[in-house]
Amino acid sequence: MKNRVLSLILAQLxxxxxISHSRYYYLKKRQRLWEGILIVVSVIMTAALLSFGxxxxxxxxxxxxxxxxxxxxxxxxxxxxxxxxxxxxxxxLVIAVFYFSNDLPILIPLPLSPWEILTSKFAVILANxxxxxxxxxxxxxxxxxxxxxxxxxxxxxxxxxxxxxxxxIPVAIASILAVILxxxxxxxxxxxxxxxxxxxxxxxxxIGVQFYMQTKLSAPGDEQEFMIQLxxxxxxxxxxxxxxxxxxxxxxxAVSDSGxxxxxxxxxxxxGVSALSFGLxxxxxxxxxxxxxxxxxxxxxxxRGTLVKKSGRAQFSERTPLLSLAVxxxxxxxxxxxxxxNGFIGFLMFPVMLVVLLFMGNDPEIAGxxxxxxxMPEFHSIGALLLAAYFFLLAMFSxxxxxxxxxEGKANIWFLRSLPISGRTAAMGKALAxxxxxxxxxxxxxxxxxxxxxxxxxxxxxxxxxGIFSSYALCIWGVLLDMARPMLDxxxxxxxxxxNLNTAIGLVIGxxxxxxxxxxxxxxxxxxxxxxxxxxxxxxxxAVVLAFGLKVLGVVGDRLWSSIEL
Amino acid sequence: MxxxxxxxxxxxxxxxxxxxxxxTKAVDNLSLEVAPGxxxxxxxxxxxxxxxxxxxxxxxxxxxxxxxxxxGKDMVKDPVAAKKSIGFVPDNPNxxxxxxxxxxxxxxxxxxxxxxxxxxxxxxxxxxxxxxTSAAGDIIESYSHGMKxxxxxxxxxxxxxxxxILDEPMVGLDPRSSKLFKDxxxxxxxxxxxxxxxTHILEVAERLCDRVGIIDKGKLIACGSMDELRTLSNEAExxxxxxxxxxxxPEEAV
Numbered sequence: 001m002k003n004r005v006l007s008l009i010l011a012q013l014x015x016x017x018x019i020s021h022s023r024y025y026y027l028k029k030r031q032r033l034w035e036g037i038l039i040v041v042s043v044i045m046t047a048a049l050l051s052f053g054x055x056x057x058x059x060x061x062x063x064x065x066x067x068x069x070x071x072x073x074x075x076x077x078x079x080x081x082x083x084x085x086x087x088x089x090x091x092x093l094v095i096a097v098f099y100f101s102n103d104l105p106i107l108i109p110l111p112l113s114p115w116e117i118l119t120s121k122f123a124v125i126l127a128n129x130x131x132x133x134x135x136x137x138x139x140x141x142x143x144x145x146x147x148x149x150x151x152x153x154x155x156x157x158x159x160x161x162x163x164x165x166x167x168x169i170p171v172a173i174a175s176i177l178a179v180i181l182x183x184x185x186x187x188x189x190x191x192x193x194x195x196x197x198x199x200x201x202x203x204x205x206x207i208g209v210q211f212y213m214q215t216k217l218s219a220p221g222d223e224q225e226f227m228i229q230l231x232x233x234x235x236x237x238x239x240x241x242x243x244x245x246x247x248x249x250x251x252x253x254a255v256s257d258s259g260x261x262x263x264x265x266x267x268x269x270x271x272g273v274s275a276l277s278f279g280l281x282x283x284x285x286x287x288x289x290x291x292x293x294x295x296x297x298x299x300x301x302x303x304r305g306t307l308v309k310k311s312g313r314a315q316f317s318e319r320t321p322l323l324s325l326a327v328x329x330x331x332x333x334x335x336x337x338x339x340x341x342n343g344f345i346g347f348l349m350f351p352v353m354l355v356v357l358l359f360m361g362n363d364p365e366i367a368g369x370x371x372x373x374x375x376m377p378e379f380h381s382i383g384a385l386l387l388a389a390y391f392f393l394l395a396m397f398s399x400x401x402x403x404x405x406x407x408e409g410k411a412n413i414w415f416l417r418s419l420p421i422s423g424r425t426a427a428m429g430k431a432l433a434x435x436x437x438x439x440x441x442x443x444x445x446x447x448x449x450x451x452x453x454x455x456x457x458x459x460x461x462x463x464x465x466x467g468i469f470s471s472y473a474l475c476i477w478g479v480l481l482d483m484a485r486p487m488l489d490x491x492x493x494x495x496x497x498x499x500n501l502n503t504a505i506g507l508v509i510g511x512x513x514x515x516x517x518x519x520x521x522x523x524x525x526x527x528x529x530x531x532x533x534x535x536x537x538x539x540x541x542x543a544v545v546l547a548f549g550l551k552v553l554g555v556v557g558d559r560l561w562s563s564i565e566l
Numbered sequence: 567m568x569x570x571x572x573x574x575x576x577x578x579x580x581x582x583x584x585x586x587x588x589x590t591k592a593v594d595n596l597s598l599e600v601a602p603g604x605x606x607x608x609x610x611x612x613x614x615x616x617x618x619x620x621x622x623x624x625x626x627x628x629x630x631x632x633x634x635x636x637x638g639k640d641m642v643k644d645p646v647a648a649k650k651s652i653g654f655v656p657d658n659p660n661x662x663x664x665x666x667x668x669x670x671x672x673x674x675x676x677x678x679x680x681x682x683x684x685x686x687x688x689x690x691x692x693x694x695x696x697x698x699t700s701a702a703g704d705i706i707e708s709y710s711h712g713m714k715x716x717x718x719x720x721x722x723x724x725x726x727x728x729x730x731i732l733d734e735p736m737v738g739l740d741p742r743s744s745k746l747f748k749d750x751x752x753x754x755x756x757x758x759x760x761x762x763x764x765t766h767i768l769e770v771a772e773r774l775c776d777r778v779g780i781i782d783k784g785k786l787i788a789c790g791s792m793d794e795l796r797t798l799s800n801e802a803e804x805x806x807x808x809x810x811x812x813x814x815x816p817e818e819a820v
Contacts, residue, residue, distance in 0.1 A: 025587070028587065192664075315668055315672075316675070316682050316685050316686050316689070317672075317682065318676065318682050318685075319672075319676045320676070321676055321679070323676075324672070324673055324676030324677065325673075328662070328665065328669070331664070331665060332662055332664055332665065335664040336664060412660055414656055414660070415660075415661070417625065417626050418625065418626060418649065418652075418654045419649065419674075419677045420646045420648075420649035420650040420652075420677065420678065421646065421677060422646050562625075562628055562645065563628075565626065565627050565628065566621060566627065
C-alpha cells in the first residue's frame with residue numbers, strides 16, 4: 001500500500017501539471033495535438049535560450065569577480081536573488097495554493113491531518129519553483145563549475161542537493177507568514193479585503209527586513225574598513241552580499257567548497273536549517289491551517305433585507321454592454337485576493353523600491369548616476385518615454401490582460417459565452433478593464449517618478465499619453481492571446497494568472513514590442529535627433545501596434561470566441 | 567428585445583456533433599421544432615446527448631453540420647442575434663461568487679439592454695417570486711445552492727426571452743420553488759413564448775410538457791405529445807416512464 005502522503009503528493013502534482021489531462025486530450029483524444037507539441041517545443045526553446053543567456057551572464061560576472069578575488073560572488077548573487085524572489089512572490093503563491101484551491105472541499109472531509117495536506121501542497125509549490133530554478137540556477141552552477149577549480153563529482157553532487165533544497169527555506173518562511181495571516185484574517189468579517197492588505201503588508205515586511213539587513217552592513221563610516229577587508233580577504237563579499245538572506249551564504253559555500261570540511265559544514269547547516277524551517281512550518285500549519293481554511297468556507301455574513309431598504313433607481317443604473325462587462329471584470333478582479341496579490345504586486349513594489357533605492361539607500365553611485373541623467377540635454381524627452389515604458393512594463397508584468405479569459409475558469413465561462421455579445425465586445429470589455437486597472441495602478445509609481453524627475457507638464461502629458469496607448473495596445477494583444485488559448489481548467493487561481501503560460505508568452509511578446517519601440521528611439525538619440533522626433537516615432541509605432549491589434553481582433557475575434565467550446 | 571412571432575421559436579435541422587478525438591456521434595442528425603406557446607421536454611438516459619444538444623442551441627458548442635434556428639436567427643451564422651432571444655440556465659449554474667445578486671442581475675440587464683424601468687419591475691417581480699428580495703444585496707458566495715439556482719433563473723428571465731432553455735432546472739429547487747417555477751414556465755408559454763428543458767423527472771415532463779422528445783445515443787428516437795408517444799408504443803394507458811424505459815432499453819437487454 002502506497003504511503004498516503006506520497007499518494008496525495010503524486011495526485012497533487014498530477015493535477016498541477018495536468019499530466020492525466022494532457023495525456024487524455026493530447027494523446028488519447030488527439031485534440032489540438034499540434035498545440036501541445038508547439039507548447040512543449042516553445043517552452044524548451046525559450047528555456048534553452050534563457051539558460052544560455054544566464055550562463056553567458058554568469059561567465060562574464062565570474063570574470064569580473066575573479067579579478068578582485070571575489071569569484072564566489074557569482075554564486076551568492078544568483079542564489080540570493082533566487083531565494084529573495086521566491087520569498088517575496090511566495091506569499092501570494094502560498095495563499096493561492098493553500099487557501100484558494102478548488103480541491104479543498106474534497107480534501108478537507110478526508111481523514112487527513114492538516115500537515116499531510118500541507119505537505120502535498122508544499123510539494124506542489126516546490127515543483128513549480130524548480131521549473132524556474134532550472135533556467136536560472138542550473139546555468140549559474142554550470143558556469144561556476146566550468147571556470148572554478150572544483151572536483152567534478154563532489155561539485156555536481158553538492159549542486160544537486162543545494163538545487164533541490166534551495167526553495168525550502170523561502171517557501172517555508174512565506175508559508176508560515178501566510179498561515180498566520182490567514183488565521184488572523186479568519187477571525188474577521190472582511191476576509192478577502194484583509195487577505196489582500198495583509199498579503200501586501202507581508203511583502204513590504206520582507207522587503208523592509210532585507211533592506212535593513214543590507215544597509216546595516218554598508219552604513220557610512222564602515223567604508224574604509226570594508227575596503228581593507230575586500231582587498232585583504234578573498235571572497236569576503238560573499239558574507240556581505242548574503243547578509244540579506246543568510247541561507248544564501250551557506251548554500252554558496254556548500255557548492256563552491258564542496259568536498260572540503262567547510263563545504264560539508266555549510267551543506268549540513270543549509271540542510272539542517274531547511275529541515276528545521278520545514279518542520280516549523282508543519283508545526284505552525286498543523287495548528288492553524290484548518291482554522292484559516294475552514295473560516296474561508298463560512299459564507300460571509302449576510303445582511304438580508306438590504307435590497308428592500310436601498311431599493312431605488314440608483315441600484316439599477318443602465319450601462320452599455322461594453323462598460324458593464326468592464327466594470328464587472330474590475331469588480332471580480334479586485335475582490336479576488338489571489339488575483340489582486342499577483343496582479344497588483346508590481347504596482348506597489350516598484351514605487352516602494354524606488355523610494356527605498358533613491359531616498360533611503362544613501363548610495364553615492366545611484367545618486368551620481370541619477371545626477372548625470374538629470375543633466376542630460378534630452379532628459380525631459382527621455383523622462384517622458386520612460387514614463388510610457390513604465391505603463392507598458394506594468395501591463396506586461398501584471399499578467400492581467402494575458403489571463404483575462406483564463407480567470408473565468410471552466411466554472412464561469414459558460415455565462416459569458418451564452419450572452420448575446422460578440423467576441424470583439426467580450427475582448428474589448430476585458431481589455432478596457434485591464435487598461436483601467438493598469439492606469440490606476442500606475443498612479444503611485446507615476447507620483448514617485450514625477451517627484452524625482454520633476455518633468456514639465458508637456459513631457460508628463462506626452463509620457464502618460466504614450467503610456468496609456470502603449471499599455472492598451474499590449475492589453476488588446478494580451479486579451480487576443482488569451483482568447484485564442486484560454487487556460488480554463490485550473491485547480492487554484494494562481495494557475496489562472498501567474499502560472500499561466502499565456503502570461504509567460506505575454507512577457508516574450510512584450511519584450512519584443514518594447515524592443516521594436518525602444519531600439520529606433522535609441523538610434524535616434526544616438527544620431528542626435530531631438531527628443532520630440534523620438535517621441536513622435538514612438539507614438540507612430542504605438543499607433544501601428546494598437547491599430548494592428550484592433551484590426552486582428554475585428555477579423556478573428558468572433559471566430560476565436562466561438563472556438564471556446566464547453 | 568426580440569419578440570416571438572415566427573412559426574416556430576426553435577428549429578434544429580439535421581444537427582450533428584462529434585467531439586474531437588471521439589468516433590461516437592454525441593448528437594446524430596437531430597431535427598426538431600418547438601412552436602410558440604409550447605413547453606418541450608427533452609428526455610434521455612445519461613450520456614444520450616441532451617446537454618450537448620442544449621449547449622449547441624445556446625451557442626456554447628458549434629455543430630459539425632446542420633442548422634439551429636432560434637426565433638428566425640441562425641445560431642452559427644448570427645450568434646449574437648440568436649442569443650438575444652434565449653434565456654438559459656445550465657444544469658449547474660456557477661455564477662460570479664464575488665458579485666452581489668443585484669450586480670449580477672444588472673450585468674445581465676445591461677447585456678440584454680433591458681431599460682432601467684423594465685429591470686426594476688422585472689427584478690422586483692422575479693426576486694419576490696423566488697423569495698430572494700432580501701438576499702439580492704448580498705454576495706452570491708453567501709447563497710445556498712437553491713438560491714443560486716433561483717438567481718440564475720431570475721437572470722435568465724429578466725429580459726423576458728421568447729425561448730427559455732433549461733438543463734435540469736428542478737435540481738436544487740425546494741418543493742415550493744419548484745411549483746412556482748412550473749407555474750412560471752406555463753405562464754411564459756401562455757404569452758406565446760416557448761420553453762425547452764431537459765429533465766430526468768419523468769412525472770414532471772408528463773404533467774407539464776406539451777410535447778416530449780426522447781434522445782438516445784445521439785438520435786431522436788421519439789418526439790410528440792403524450793398521446794402520440796402512447797400511440798407509438800401501442801399502449802393507451804402507459805406512463806411516460808414505461809414508454810421511456812421501453813424506448814431506451816439497452817440492446818443486450820432486448
